[in-house]
Amino acid sequence: MQKLRIGLIGAGRFGRLHVKVLQQIPGAEVAALADINSGALYSAAAECHLAPEACYSDPLELIRRSDLDAVDIVSDEKSHGALVLSALRHGKHVIVEKPLSVSFAEAQEIEQAAAAAGKQVMVGNISRFSQPYFTIKRAIDSGQLGRIAAIRSKRDFSRSWFQGFGNRIHPVYESGVHELDLMLWYAGARCVKVSAFESSISGYTYPDLFSALLYFENGIMGSLNSSWMIPKGAPQNLVETLELDGTIDAHIEVVGEAATAQYQLAHQGLAIITGTGMQYPETTLWPAGLTGIGGAIQAELEHFVQSISRNAASPVMPLSHSVHGIEIADAIVESARTQKVIHLGEKEGAPNVYS
Template sequence: MDQLRIGVIGIGRFGRLHLRVFNQIAGCEVTAIADVSDKLLNQVKQDFGIEKTYKDALRLIKDPAIDVIDIVSDEDTHGPLAIEAIKHGKHVFIEKPIATKYEEAKEIEQLAKEHNVQVMVGNISRFSQPYASMKRALASGALGTAGMIRAKRNFSKEWFDHFGHRVHPVYESGIHDLDLILWYADSPCQEVYASERNMSGYDHPDLFSAVLTFENGLIASLDSSWLYPKGGPHNLVETLELAGTIDADMEIIGDKGTANYKLAHPGYSIWTEQGVQHPELTLWTTEHDGIGGAIRAELQHFVLQVHKGEESPVAPLHDSVEALRIADAIVLSAKEKRPIQL
């Protein structure tokens, strides 16, 4: 298989970002797209020179000329579409989360083994160098034994218009930090206790807080909100066709040292008459030869692993399944106001 033929499902702003990155990667080619919007299909077909377009994602999945399915659609479609794609023998890249139901995630893992296909979830933070450096510091013993992890992730309030009626934030924002916590903890989670609050009146809460206890004794806390004000400094100002802020902190406390990374920081600033920007330069940077950063490293790694016929050693599928199990427990704990044993 010299050239992987990729079909992208969902061509909103993040799907178009995937398209742009895949166009830069050797060994693959996007040959088909699917979306419910005729307007988007026609525009992307024209902009990217893609001949095959589908309004029905299942028709794209069944296309025998497609080797890889890239799922960048709404969160609740990830599980069903991935399951169908694997049953048709396709390799699959799934933007996080893997699904919004743990049973679907388990089925994806089982089917991937049965059909001998590569499935990887877009846990982009594992490919962001600051977070990867923290993992290396743990693995080298520089921090000693990790005893506590603190994670915080806040998003622009105006973005919740898109997600407040669509998906619980634990699956949209919290899943990033759950994945990192699992990566760093390297141990099964035993107990989850969570609380949430709805301050904006949407179907889903706009903030939640959770404490996780792991088999090896590690304690992790995770706080997330979608209440960052519009007037705050923006750090998403390039590449993604989206302006706003991700304010994320990650701290690992070991018995020999600590590591801390703040995604929103004033290390680089642009001051204009419209306000102050702190451009984020790790996730999807605009570079001299196109889009770089973690998104390029992630998709390039996936393409390489498909060519090699090997599961990703950086982002193994089981970790995404386990992260979803914890996410479900957070939702249940907050709903029933009690700790959940895993």
């Protein structure tokens, strides 16, 4: 079978992780790499054994290559929308790291462009490929939880990390989209009302805490709380493959009429005690195994390659779900700004991404 030729945009830590995983997949070939930072670009190329002539300081030059089948976008969040649209206009399939874009209007434009081009766009909502989260989805779909009544979620991050995001992007697009995507996946319906609040403690452009209440058209209630306030000294849980000195503390609970399901990302099921502190190694996202990098990142990228190779739309990462997720994110920002409840698509004829 001919390999899917992929050009990757973004040579940072996560982009390099994508390259390594794609190089493990038999049906994929990373044929080009782009980054505006030449140091990061050529360092990543050497690390991944890519020739210098396959490297581009201008992502648009990579996109214009006629011998690429797909583009993998792992760049700065605010660049995603424009790069996705450019890739579609040049006949490329796309996988883009979350978020799809940072505005609902741009997300809608992408959806229309993908349909017009006949190309697939998948968003790297990695939690859908993480076994614990998938197990909850399976329990919902099988009826084990009964009728779902509520979904509660939180996602907190180390305070030190916010130095890199506080003046760059609202956290609902950087971290909150993970939980929004899971809530949409579990609810299986459109969100029709949003009420949100936010608070700035650290003095950055964007808030370091926000809370939102969601109401879905099938009656399910959702709550999302997120902060970038975890102090130094909390157990480190991203300690291998992509090591980050800090903590992600995520928790989700799905309350059903018959049963409740819950999962916590940072937990002490596996612990390593060092001379400087405690580690709770995370083993579902991108663990290093005997044959390479596994976990959710491997499953996600393999699914993308297989979907494009088979010319089959993804049942796991429908573009419409990600577009609606950005609509909700925009509503959270607007509700917090205006202190009003935002209504989404309640009028007759509003698009239903789950129909």
